[in-house]
Ligand SMILES: NC(=O)C1=CN([C@@H]2O[C@H](COP(=O)(O)OP(=O)(O)OC[C@H]3O[C@@H](n4cnc5c(N)ncnc54)[C@H](O)[C@@H]3O)[C@@H](O)[C@H]2O)[C@H](O)CC1
């Protein structure tokens with residue numbers, strides 16, 4: 001699914017109005033019907049308190065109030081209004097509401113006029129103050145109202161976008177200080193980019209997309225560099241296995257991971273790689289790790305380093321279709337040298353670089369130029385910061401991510417609640433599977449194993465990264481059915497990979 005920019009969304013709105021065709025008031029009505037249905041389904045028989053502003057987001061709120069009232073729900077509407085006139089469609093909806101229920105509305109012009117004590121604790125607050133038309137941070141009356149709502153214990157549902165939150169913002173500016181903290185956000189047609197950033201996404205709560213029937217052909221034709229990954233897309237990418245196939249058809253992966261005291265990284269990455277369908281796996285480990293890996297992962301072959309404790313050499317690379325390097329290594333001089341020599345000797349093998357592999361790159365930036373085109377780097381935010389420097393805000397982080405991928409012609413999987421895969425041309429794919437239970441030791445090693453396994457099976461780097469991240473998150477979600485967010489371990493995630501593949505279908 002595309003994530004369009006605010007101006008594209010406004011154009012989409014206008015295009016739909018002109019070409020469907022539909023009047024803008026009827027489009028608002030359709031949007032409001034969707035919101036009201038969702039509210040009635042989620043909050044059956046609850047009472048609602050709807051805060052509305054003067055623009056079209058407020059218009060949506062006024063129309064939602066009327067629909068809920070028609071279904072005999074108890075609704076209070078608070079119109080927060082400075083001297084600004086209502087938008088044309090908000091004004092029509094205000095008249096319609098007053099005709100059906102003249103007593104539900106109060107208008108406030110000063111903060112003291114809102115009696116927050118009157119709002120029952122079990123009432124659902126609907127936030128329809130500002131939507132995608134927000135042009136500056138909230139101040140004055142609006143700021144006070146939003147701050148006061150955030151102090152209430154009530155659940156808040158935001159229409160389209162939490163009020164005060166910019167759908168997108170500049171890499172040098174910041175989100176305002178006063179933003180609704182929603183429990184749920186019902187977003188029209190597509191999520192907004194800021195939902196995916198840690199600093200702004202924390203305001204959104206659970207978001208749901210309401211398909212209000214905006215013109216699909218227009219969406220299809222829009223240039224776009226931000227996408228949300230869908231299950232449908234992953235299903236299309238999954239490679240089906242022919243009946244008459246053998247392990248030779250599914251590639252040979254090499255995992256260079258683990259060192260003295262960190263052999264678990266090699267075990268976890270190896271297990272994840274095998275569970276992702278690789279035909280053959282060789283784990284390259286230091287001498288002392290031999291017995292450990294052979295007994296923990298009997299399915300893997302081993303390549304033994306002459307060093308007892310660390311990675312200092314590598315086997316003939318030509319045997320392998322994909323290589324994963326980094327988990328549990330270290331940054332010792334000989335390891336750095338071996339890594340550099342390996343980069344110099346790469347031919348056509350696909351490559352994943354994680355953990356200490358990335359730290360070596362950030363401490364030896366000249367090595368970045370040796371990373372082969374289309375390699376996949378899988379940093380967590382701290383590792384990424386070491387590679388690109390400190391960012392001003394999350395939009396700046398995203399812009400550095402695109403620049404980095406374009407400069408070095410690599411794929412970067414930047415891990416987080418919404419892990420984003422950025423391609424060498426700067427296209428970003430946001431992943432929505434996964435949960436906080438996956439923030440656990442070894443989880444990243446598992447992802448390295450999965451992506452390496454998919455690469456070995458001839459998934460393209462883009463496919464391997466996007467599918468790998470999706471599967472990893474899905475397996476984590478399935479593991480959460482048996483475990484809690486606290487108890488989940490990396491091995492729990494790996495044990496659910498089979499079920500995750502089945503869920504894709
Ligand atoms: N996109 C769609 O397809 C549809 C959108 N709908 C809804 O419309 C809003 C966007 O409405 P708009 O009137 O453009 O903007 P807002 O309601 O968000 O804002 C109103 C108005 O307020 C002014 N303003 C901006 N920032 C501030 C501020 N900080 N303080 C005070 N005033 C401010 C500015 O002039 C704005 O124009 C969208 O989110 C949907 O909810 C349709 O109803 C359905 C189709």
Ligand SMILES: [K+]
Nearest residue numbers: 127130159161
């Ligand atoms: K809103």
